Amino acid sequence: MHSIEIDGVTVLWTEAPPPLEAALVFGCGVRDETFRTFGITHLVEHLAMSTLPRLHHDHNACVDLRTTDFLATGRPEQITAFLEAVCGALSDLPLERLDREAGVLAAEAGEPEHPTTGALLSRRYGLACAGLAPWRGPGADRLAPEAVREHVRRFFHADNAVLILSGPPPEGLRLPLPRGERPRREGVVPAVLGTGPAWSQECVPHVGLALHSERHDDVALSLAVDVLRERLVAKARHEHGLSYEVALDRCAIGAGHRERVVRVDARDGEEKHVAELLWTEALRLAADGPDAAELAEEVAAAKEALADPRHTVSDLLRLADAELFGEPTLDAQEWLDAASSVTPDQARRAFATSMSSALLAVPDGVEPALALPDGSPLPAGGCVRSRELPPGRIFRPGSLQRLISSAARRTHLVLGDNVIAMRDPDGDVHAIPFDEVVGVEAHGPGRVVFGRGGCVIPVLPDLFAKIAPAVQRLDTVVPRELHYPVSAYWVGEE
Ligand SMILES: [Zn+2]
Incomplete structure (x- = not known):
């Protein structure tokens, strides 16, 4: 090179x-x-x-x-x-x-x-x-x-x-760009909100399991996750015929943050079964580890992929990444050398450690039965952190809506001193402190508020009566640059 x-x-x-x-x-x-x-x-x-x-x-x-x-x-x-x-x-x-x-x-x-x-x-x-x-x-x-x-x-x-x-620079090649300063990267990755282990229902097509790791070069964890994927192919696809695709996404987020996500699709109606299978297989791998033959199989597969001449460009892309972000990286040979010496117990320990960060997502409406190794239920994650509304001024749906809908009778909006909150029909409380607002979308006289923690609160006249004071407060307290009118592309879409 x-x-x-x-x-x-x-x-x-x-x-x-x-x-x-x-x-x-x-x-x-x-x-x-x-x-x-x-x-x-x-x-x-x-x-x-x-x-x-x-x-x-x-x-x-x-x-x-x-x-x-x-x-x-x-x-x-x-x-x-x-x-x-x-x-x-x-x-x-x-x-x-x-x-x-x-x-x-x-x-x-x-x-x-x-x-x-x-x-x-x-x-x-x-x-x-x-x-x-x-x-x-x-x-x-x-x-x-x-x-x-x-x-x-x-x-x-x-x-x-x-x-x-992939070859020598052509004669006379110019790259006429302005000069600048390499952006500083400290603090680019915010604090982790979802620490895990937890599960949540999401607006997603497939079941997925995310594992966080701090090290970019955790070869033992990398191999263990490859083994998990292969076991799921064997179980979910070949043995039970529940799934077609078992995929693995590796996301480099920033220094000290790497995410590995195993995704498994499911035949209609089998999402619960697939989620339980994914979780069970992950727990089994954390407890017993892979065997030596499984590890050798993954090393052999990696060796084959790296020997492919088409791999040249992806290897260079990895080096470009290291150059741009100053994060050390292993080249193909270093990775293979490290992988060849990983023992089953090292892979097991790396995987068990990362399971403490496990986040499992299932499609909306799916209710899997999931437990931790000690038998207690896997905690529910998601944006909701409370069932208690903060003190403040209460807004309710209009009287006619409350008359005809029990969901409307249970729904509240609360404007507190430093927070806007909503109780949804399920009784869950979504709260956004004003200093965590990341966007306020204007829909005519109403607003939709987006919070850093993942909550979205509709302060809309269709849902709540006499919201003008809440809208006025949001317009005053949230910095002007975070306000915008709803995109012309999406008007009428809801
Ligand atoms: Zn929420």
Whole structure:
């Protein structure tokens, strides 16, 4: 692997056979957004790509939790032209196309992670950083041009970019980007909200289990989770015929935070069964560990994958990540060496430790029977932390609604000194302290309040009578920049 610098951009390259593959990677992803600016990185990517002429070689761009990648495959002169065009567009973003590209984004509605993984990240981190993944935020039409300009200035410059190439840099390659300062990363990952172990019903298609670990290079845990996935394939798919897909997502969140999510889909009506199977298999692995043959199988599979020449680019991408974020990484050979020496007991201990952080998500309405190793029930997680309403002014549904609906009779809104809270028809209390509000969405005379902890409280005249004082309080107490009118794309959708 060679490392050089072109126009201030670090370029990592290796000598693989043609065609030339390139990825211009910026250290900016969903985790660098807030609820209010959610989608802004994706909008920048779209604005830049919208300037390209029709190209006859493979090219693409994508935004994930940590990075934005501009990718191309082709002849050296095609790669040179593509990269110069992308850099040119990022240096002078066509903000006059903002409205149109916002509309394209609304139509695309891509999510940075699978919805089950996104929901679990949101339970772990709340509505911040990687926890924003499953949300739609205020909508791309509510992002101001000044905010886009500021985002580009902070993140899309030569000093926050790495170019990787599968061959030598083409003669005369230029990367005309402005210079800047590498963004500081301290505190980018907020405090963990969902510590686990816990389960919750979520708006998700599949059952999922999330495990947190602090170490990026926990090879023993990595192998143990691979074994769990294989056992679930054997049980849920081959033995019981309940599932088609057992998937594993590995999410690097930031220094000291890594999340592994095992997702299992379920035949209609079998979600409870699948959730119980997933939990039982996880407990069994934590108690007894994998056997040596299972570990050897996973090491052999990894060896095969790493030997594939197509792996060159993903290896370079990993090095680009390490370069951008200063987090140490193992290269392919170091990983294999470490993996080959992991014992079954090391894998068991690593997995048992991470089970203390387990978050299990099931689709809405599914009620699995789940217990901890001591037989006590697995605690319910989710956003609700209380069944007690705080003191304050009470708002109720209108008298007619209360007359005809027992759910309406049970529902309250409370405006306290420093908090807005709601008791839902199930008796659960959702509370958002004012200093944890991440967004206030205006719906005519009503408001929808989004809280950092995952609660969403509708202060809407359709649901509660005489809400004007509550709306007025929210408008006064929540900083102006967190307010926005509901996206034009979603009006009438509810
Ligand atoms: Zn809530």
